[in-house]
Amino acid sequence: MSQPQLQAGFANPVEDSQQAFRHLLKVMSEPGVIRPLAAATALDTLTPATFSACQTLLDATTTLWLGGALDTETVRANLGFHSGCRIVVDPAAADFVLARAGELPELMTLRAGTAEYPDRSCTLLVQVEALATTATEQATALRLSGPGIATSRQLGVTGLDTRLTRYLVERPHPFPLGLDLVLLAQDQVAAIPRTTRVEVN
Amino acid sequence: MTPDIARRRHWMSVLAQAPTDTLLQLSEPAIADAEFELIRAPEIGLVQVRARAGGTGAAFNLGDMTLTRCVVRSHFGTTGHGQVAGRSKPHALRAAQLDALLQTPQFDAHLHQRVIEPLERQRQRARHTEQRDVETTRVDFFTLVRGED
Numbered sequence: 001m002s003q004p005q006l007q008a009g010f011a012n013p014v015e016d017s018q019q020a021f022r023h024l025l026k027v028m029s030e031p032g033v034i035r036p037l038a039a040a041t042a043l044d045t046l047t048p049a050t051f052s053a054c055q056t057l058l059d060a061t062t063t064l065w066l067g068g069a070l071d072t073e074t075v076r077a078n079l080g081f082h083s084g085c086r087i088v089v090d091p092a093a094a095d096f097v098l099a100r101a102g103e104l105p106e107l108m109t110l111r112a113g114t115a116e117y118p119d120r121s122c123t124l125l126v127q128v129e130a131l132a133t134t135a136t137e138q139a140t141a142l143r144l145s146g147p148g149i150a151t152s153r154q155l156g157v158t159g160l161d162t163r164l165t166r167y168l169v170e171r172p173h174p175f176p177l178g179l180d181l182v183l184l185a186q187d188q189v190a191a192i193p194r195t196t197r198v199e200v201n
Numbered sequence: 202m203t204p205d206i207a208r209r210r211h212w213m214s215v216l217a218q219a220p221t222d223t224l225l226q227l228s229e230p231a232i233a234d235a236e237f238e239l240i241r242a243p244e245i246g247l248v249q250v251r252a253r254a255g256g257t258g259a260a261f262n263l264g265d266m267t268l269t270r271c272v273v274r275s276h277f278g279t280t281g282h283g284q285v286a287g288r289s290k291p292h293a294l295r296a297a298q299l300d301a302l303l304q305t306p307q308f309d310a311h312l313h314q315r316v317i318e319p320l321e322r323q324r325q326r327a328r329h330t331e332q333r334d335v336e337t338t339r340v341d342f343f344t345l346v347r348g349e350d
Contacts (some may be wrong), residue, residue, distance in 0.1 A: 006240050006272065006280055013244070081241075
């Protein structure tokens with residue numbers, strides 16, 4: 001029995017995943033809002049927020065691309081066990097992409113939906129170091145505006161890389177196509193959906 | 202199939218098919234000093250049972266059945282799985298606990314003697330009784346071909 005160690009997921013699978021989903025819905029509908037998300041424990045390289053989001057969003061009908069340092073045997077075994085999701089090799093076939101900002105695949109190769117079905121696009125789950133509403137030393141300070149935001153909102157993200165930041169600012173996919181971004185820190189979550197305009201301060 | 206897998210398949214089948222009360226009663230003293238961590242708490246769900254016509258034909262969906270499943274880890278580090286027909290959570294939990302312990306050399310022989318073998322004997326007896334009862338209602342038609350071949 002030298003298989004990777006399985007680990008307990010949500011203590012109350014139904015209630016915990018419903019609450020986590022509610023938080024994810026909140027941050028998606030009000031971009032830049034930071035909510036707590038730590039119903040699960042950390043899993044190997046995944047933070048509690050990331051593991052909670054994975055258990056909430058993934059199931060047997062979704063495909064996941066795992067990249068870089070987050071792609072370990074333990075993570076694969078546990079995500080497979082708890083969600084039953086299929087882990088794919090080709091990023092273009094993935095419904096969800098899970099990686100750190102610097103280890104994302106080429107963003108323009110990911111599924112961005114079609115004009116008839118813009119929802120058939122890929123969602124980026126990006127594990128970052130920290131999220132804050134005010135600008136800090138190392139953080140990339142983003143100014144968000146658009147639907148769900150009254151005027152504008154500040155979001156400081158530690159652990160974004162320049163490629164992802166440039167994608168967010170330039171939004172090369174023609175609306176309504178595009179990628180939605182969920183930022184997962186240690187025990188917090190924020191999101192930047194495709195409708196949000198992003199400026200770097 | 203390696204002997205290990207065949208053995209495990211056998212005890213999992215015995216544990217899953219045992220009557221809940223008997224299983225809990227027999228295994229209670231055996232697992233008293235073991236500790237378990239719940240990996241997946243017992244949960245009830247529906248599984249789709251697929252079958253093949255005649256065992257070799259095309260696969261079709263036979264129907265849904267209720268299943269209770271559970272996963273635990275023993276303090277020896279072994280992971281035990283329990284998948285039991287029906288909605289008995291204590292049954293699935295105990296089957297998973299015993300599966301975890303049966304994978305350790307410390308408990309293997311002891312548990313086989315105390316739990317698996319009595320349950321297996323009971324299952325055989327029940328099967329024989331049922332076969333005997335059914336056999337009395339058997340009707341032999343005097344035809345040349347019965348359609349069994």
